Amino acid sequence: MPAQSNITLAVTGASGSIYAAEILRALAADTRVTKINFVASDNSLRVFAEELNLSGRNDLAEKLLGTPCPKLKTHAETDIGANIASGSYPTDAMIILPCSMGTLAAIANGLAANLIQRAADVCLKENRRLILCVRETPFSRIHLRNMQLASDAGATIFPVMPTLYNHPQTTEDMARQFVHRVLAHIGLPQPGAYQWQPD
Ligand SMILES: Cc1cc2nc3c(=O)[nH]c(=O)nc-3n(C[C@H](O)[C@H](O)[C@H](O)COP(=O)(O)O)c2cc1C
Numbered sequence: 001m002p003a004q005s006n007i008t009l010a011v012t013g014a015s016g017s018i019y020a021a022e023i024l025r026a027l028a029a030d031t032r033v034t035k036i037n038f039v040a041s042d043n044s045l046r047v048f049a050e051e052l053n054l055s056g057r058n059d060l061a062e063k064l065l066g067t068p069c070p071k072l073k074t075h076a077e078t079d080i081g082a083n084i085a086s087g088s089y090p091t092d093a094m095i096i097l098p099c100s101m102g103t104l105a106a107i108a109n110g111l112a113a114n115l116i117q118r119a120a121d122v123c124l125k126e127n128r129r130l131i132l133c134v135r136e137t138p139f140s141r142i143h144l145r146n147m148q149l150a151s152d153a154g155a156t157i158f159p160v161m162p163t164l165y166n167h168p169q170t171t172e173d174m175a176r177q178f179v180h181r182v183l184a185h186i187g188l189p190q191p192g193a194y195q196w197q198p199d
Helices: 017-029 042-052 060-065 101-108 115-125 141-152 171-185
Strands: 005-011 033-040 072-075 093-099 129-134
Touching: 005 017, 005 115, 017 033, 017 042, 017 060, 017 093, 017 171, 033 042, 033 060, 033 115, 042 060, 060 072, 093 101, 093 115, 093 171, 101 115, 101 129, 101 141, 115 129, 129 141, 129 171
Parallel strands: 005 033, 005 093, 033 072, 093 129
Antiparallel strands: none
16 A cells, blocks of 8 residues: 555445444544545435434535544545546545445446446456445345455455454444454554454
8 A cells, every 4th residue: 555545435325334434534544544535325324324323415424523534525426527436546445335235236247337336346447456345144146146256356355244352342343443454454554453462
């Protein structure tokens, strides 16, 4: 990961709004990250309302952070002309957390029908990191096939599966540790991240 990182964060309508909140906080606080392009799918808003009792579209990120974030730019899911829709725009990595089965299917099959799907498509064609934090249970054979397709095309399938061996005390703690693993994976190790140290 370059010294100054430009990260795209997308959130979709899978369960796990708390993960989106935690990764946004981590990216906002990380001085190596100089730009965050943020997109929330329309359907994610329904899940945010359900899980975090949060409403709002344009200011969702600010509500999650609790403060304005100058390096953050929110884009509408429908804005197919946004910067991240073009390969000429220098995104370093894109993370979709949480990633629904619907968005996974669209990416795996190259639909590029909204900004999230198009930005992911751009990452794949430009050989840039694309992390799909998928969430569903159980997986159907269609889900499994789409994960294989996306993985074969260059995406990393990073399922939302929190660890328990670090003894998380709260759901926030659990989500934070998962987010630490995602960010370490793209070369942004976080201070305070749990490291397994056997006796
Ligand atoms: C409360 C709630 C939880 C949901 N959880 C999941 C989930 O974990 N995984 C999933 O693939 N879809 C889940 N869905 C369904 C998706 O939101 C739905 O398939 C939607 O079309 C996804 O659209 P998007 O990918 O554009 O955000 C959930 C929906 C609701 C309302």
